Amino acid sequence: MDLKRLKQKSVPYIFVLPYFFFFFLFVAIPVVIAVILSFTNFNAIQTPSFVGIKNYVDLFLQDEIFIRYVIPNTVVFAVIVGPGGYLLSFLLAWALSQTTKGPRTILALIIYSPSMTAGTTMAVIWKVLFSGDQLGYINNILIRFDIITEPIIFLQSKKFLLPVMIIVALWGSMGVGFLSMLAGLLNIDPSLYEAARIDGIRNRFQEMIYITIPSIKPQMLFGAIMAIVNAFKQSAIGVSLSGANPTPNYAGQLMVNHISDYGFIRYEMGYACAVSVILLLIIWFFSKGARILFKED
Amino acid sequence: MAIGQNSANPRKFQKSQLKIYAVLIPVALVMIFPILYIVNHAFKPMEELFAYPPKFFVSNPSLSNFYKLIRATVTSNVPVARYLFNSIFITICVLVFTLTFTTMAAYALSKMNFKGRKFLLGLNDIGLMFVAIALQIPRYLIVDKLGIHDTYYVHILSLIVLPVGLLLLKQFVDGVPDSLIEAARIDGAGEFKTFTSIIIPMLKPAMATVAILTFQEVWNNLETSQMYIDTDAFKTFAFYMHTLSSNTNTVAGQGLAAAATLILFVPNVVLFIIMQSKVMSTMATSGIK
Numbered sequence: 001m002d003l004k005r006l007k008q009k010s011v012p013y014i015f016v017l018p019y020f021f022f023f024f025l026f027v028a029i030p031v032v033i034a035v036i037l038s039f040t041n042f043n044a045i046q047t048p049s050f051v052g053i054k055n056y057v058d059l060f061l062q063d064e065i066f067i068r069y070v071i072p073n074t075v076v077f078a079v080i081v082g083p084g085g086y087l088l089s090f091l092l093a094w095a096l097s098q099t100t101k102g103p104r105t106i107l108a109l110i111i112y113s114p115s116m117t118a119g120t121t122m123a124v125i126w127k128v129l130f131s132g133d134q135l136g137y138i139n140n141i142l143i144r145f146d147i148i149t150e151p152i153i154f155l156q157s158k159k160f161l162l163p164v165m166i167i168v169a170l171w172g173s174m175g176v177g178f179l180s181m182l183a184g185l186l187n188i189d190p191s192l193y194e195a196a197r198i199d200g201i202r203n204r205f206q207e208m209i210y211i212t213i214p215s216i217k218p219q220m221l222f223g224a225i226m227a228i229v230n231a232f233k234q235s236a237i238g239v240s241l242s243g244a245n246p247t248p249n250y251a252g253q254l255m256v257n258h259i260s261d262y263g264f265i266r267y268e269m270g271y272a273c274a275v276s277v278i279l280l281l282i283i284w285f286f287s288k289g290a291r292i293l294f295k296e297d
Numbered sequence: 298m299a300i301g302q303n304s305a306n307p308r309k310f311q312k313s314q315l316k317i318y319a320v321l322i323p324v325a326l327v328m329i330f331p332i333l334y335i336v337n338h339a340f341k342p343m344e345e346l347f348a349y350p351p352k353f354f355v356s357n358p359s360l361s362n363f364y365k366l367i368r369a370t371v372t373s374n375v376p377v378a379r380y381l382f383n384s385i386f387i388t389i390c391v392l393v394f395t396l397t398f399t400t401m402a403a404y405a406l407s408k409m410n411f412k413g414r415k416f417l418l419g420l421n422d423i424g425l426m427f428v429a430i431a432l433q434i435p436r437y438l439i440v441d442k443l444g445i446h447d448t449y450y451v452h453i454l455s456l457i458v459l460p461v462g463l464l465l466l467k468q469f470v471d472g473v474p475d476s477l478i479e480a481a482r483i484d485g486a487g488e489f490k491t492f493t494s495i496i497i498p499m500l501k502p503a504m505a506t507v508a509i510l511t512f513q514e515v516w517n518n519l520e521t522s523q524m525y526i527d528t529d530a531f532k533t534f535a536f537y538m539h540t541l542s543s544n545t546n547t548v549a550g551q552g553l554a555a556a557a558t559l560i561l562f563v564p565n566v567v568l569f570i571i572m573q574s575k576v577m578s579t580m581a582t583s584g585i586k
Contacts, residue, residue, distance in 0.1 A: 018398040128334075
């Protein structure tokens with residue numbers, strides 16, 4: 001092969017190299033390292049020693065906190081915040097697409113704005129709203145309407161920490177996926193709707209099922225994947241709200257917090273990596289599910 | 298219920314839209330409530346912060362929380378200007394690298410044919426699902442091995458990759474007609490020339506969108522400061538605001554926290570408002586097929 005052709009052939013690789021160099025360095029290689037370390041005992045100082053699948057066995061058979069608190073909490077949180085946030089994003093995007101441009105722009109900005117706040121910094125504000133003393137707004141309102149007599153210590157409570165986390169996460173779940181679905185909805189060919197009306201579609205609901213959703217499948221898939229990622233990304237919020245890891249009585253302990261707890265508080269990094277691998281598998285599994293759901297049939 | 302002329306993206310107000318507004322407006326109020334709360338709280342003078350029962354709206358707005366925020370830094374070793382400088386410097390560097398690298402990769406993945414193209418695209422799609430927090434331990438070890446622990450490099454390098462950005466840009470390049478690129482080639486332009494003179498100008502809306510997303514990612518980022526930085530002077534404004542506002546046990550601290558959150562939040566909103574039409578045109582092509 002002469003030099004010129006070689007040069008030609010290498011052009012695409014020169015274009016993708018810088019991006020994928022960093023992609024491998026900070027995404028792909030960490031995944032590989034996590035997998036390898038998950039089979040070791042590693043305290044971050046001494047050389048890791050190979051222990052086989054012991055970490056995984058311990059995780060599912062020995063780790064009482066993981067089984068009794070972390071798994072149920074994670075399932076409840078992810079099921080409500082993932083699909084719930086997604087449904088909310090879609091319905092709000094759809095509702096916005098039914099309004100005129102001026103009000104739509106303003107309302108869309110308001111609904112998207114929580115995504116622009118730094119999650120954990122925002123936790124500060126929620127802390128004040130749900131504060132356990134009389135100055136907490138929610139307590140104040142509940143007392144004023146005689147719903148409760150004593151203020152509830154929401155953020156240290158076994159019963160209320162997780163629901164508060166879910167509220168905060170849902171509040172922040174209208175992100176890029178929401179914008180994508182909104183843009184998709186606004187770009188549906190209007191002639192499709194006209195044809196549908198001739199075919200006998202009578203109301204907004206039928207229109208949504210037969211025309212709208214099939215037309216924006218790609219955006220729906222993008223939104224679904226972003227919703228899954230968002231559900232797991234926001235899950236660190238319990239520690240910010242309660243101010244402690246582990247969260248009080250493990251009430252808001254999710255997998256992400258379990259990883260930090262073992263990795264950076266107890267320095268059992270091999271074990272923490274095993275939890276990370278399981279978490280990555282869960283995310284991958286759900287994203288795959290979303291893909292199958294939205295594949296063109 | 299009958300639907301009007303154009304139920305999606307209507308041009309005019311119709312009565313049937315009232316139902317929609319009846320849902321949307323309360324939702325919008327709930328969404329904006331915490332933000333309105335920060336705005337009000339940030340401007341409350343001391344006596345109003347202590348008021349019982351607490352009042353939502355500020356009656357005598359004052360800048361005292363903002364002054365205190367600045368003064369709080371004078372007493373510690375690192376002035377607030379340093380944190381601000383760090384954040385601005387880091388954000389600009391990341392923006393330049395992310396936009397350059399991601400646009401280049403997007404162009405190659407969309408318009409060039411080469412071995413491994415499908416593989417890299419698939420890999421990026423998987424990257425889309427990755428949550429940084431799940432990889433914090435291996436990343437920590439890599440940063441340590443690279444010797445960039447506790448330097449500016451770690452802030453910049455570890456945030457360059459934004460898989461959503463590559464996806465958005467690639468989908469947008471897909472929409473650039475091939476005939477334009479062929480025409481440029483017939484005129485004798487090489488790949489690099491085509492890239493800079495044809496692709497970049499056409500990609501401006503998508504680049505603006507990725508810029509906003511990158512900005513949100515970097516400007517609000519706490520993890521790099523928390524995980525990889527030991528020296529206070531290398532930490533970011535967001536981190537500093539976060540530490541200040543974590544002391545919300547005191548009522549006065551809550552005022553400071555609100556002021557800090559507001560300062561952090563405003564640049565995001567301003568950028569988004571300026572670029573919102575570009576964002577929406579990019580998002581129209583954002584789907585995954």
